[in-house]
Amino acid sequence: MATSTSELPGARASRPPVLRVRGLDVRFTPTGRAPVVAATGVDLDVRAGELVALLGESGSGKTVTARAVMGIQDPAATVTARELSLSGVDLLGMDEAARRRIRGERMSMVLQDALSSLNPVLTVGDQIGEVFRVHRGLSRRQARARAVELLDLVGIARPGSGSTTTRTSSPAACASASSSRWRSRSSPSCSSPTSPPRLST
Template sequence: MPSVRGVDLDVAPGELVALLGESGSGKSVTVRSIMGLDADNARSSADEMRLGDTDLLALSGDERRRLRGHRMSMVFQDALSALNPVLSVGDQIGDLIRAHTDTSRRAARARAVELLAMVGIPGASRRVGDYPHQFSGGMRQRILIGMAIALEPELLLADEPTTALDVTVQAQILELLDRLRRELDMAVLLITHDLGVVSEVADRVAVMYAGRIVERGSGDDLLARPAHPYTEALLTSVPQTEGLGRDLVTIPGSPPNPERVPPGCAFHPRCSWAVEACRETRPALIEVRRGRESACHRSQEVVGAGNE
């Protein structure tokens, strides 16, 4: 059974697009497919998949592998698992650089020091020989970002890079990503389920539910006036300071199992806006206002309610 269906995404140079949704909505599967990192028991297909002027679908496995880390890179959410525990961080960054360029070991080491300093590691020249376990969680995440931008890729895929970090460190990581994409004119696709993260840095947002994009638009506009009930429900469930002492608002039920996605709109069993058409016909993702797309039979009413 397909876990992701009909996803259409584009990210321009220097732009940060957030892919938003609950756990299990298909965000990580999507970015792993772009990178060519599908699980052994999975297969991905697409009508078109391009990186700049390169047709990724026309590449062999080896050709696709040579692009990873060079023209497109990925930051994983668990830095401790992603880093090799028996190699120093300098050796890991250096090996990546030497694998893709004709660079000496000494030059690669010097570049590793530059990258560690660029991502805010204090005493980079001294710490380049340290091992992953000698760094805090936030510092390890910075190291992963340093590795990902080592060769100044055109596209950076960041899979929930602030998960399990405290609020202060989260803000620092987001500020770092925002600064680097501007300095390097790098396209960034940020996977998250955190609306606070989205509001801070996203130029555009795509909301995913049950393996499909259900809403898409500019960050500020989408968060201010959602056009899909799922987006509206996500925003409503964010705790508010003025709601102290009250029960938290939650979305009833759970995301569907990919093997048992309900007919019609997949969100209809949890949706307060659902009507009979929602149970029978899956709505297409269409433009509901300039620069905004939504896959909902009642998008205009949802947007209108947000303006009241």
């Protein structure tokens, strides 16, 4: 597995990393089966304004690495690292409630197949708006309004406006492939395009 880093406007390579990962290992111990070493010795730095993509062949550990960093790994996974820190704060030592407060607010991941991540039984507006309800305390109505603003910002028209968009790999674009209520369609859709995307698998 390798990484590819792009600098967004304003990024400075001299800044210290916001996210620092050293020697990350992810192992699975499925019951009745041999243990699987899914990722081993992963080192990663992400500075403010950087976009870091994890690259590698299928099964090389991109998703398990990103999930381990986010703290949303499978219960059968064991995650160890010499260091896993965000702005100098140890993530591995943090309890689940504290990690939940960080996810979607200070950390997010962009999934490789973003189109498989929206829940087809919930409206896209509610799914995008969830982060504003959880982290900003907005009401459902306010959160949905903010979600509509975000969709407008990325050029996704309101339902019934006549514009059509075909399926793409962009999380934002997939929202437009939904029904007249901006509900994701038969293919479960995208990951929440709500917070600062930084780690892409």
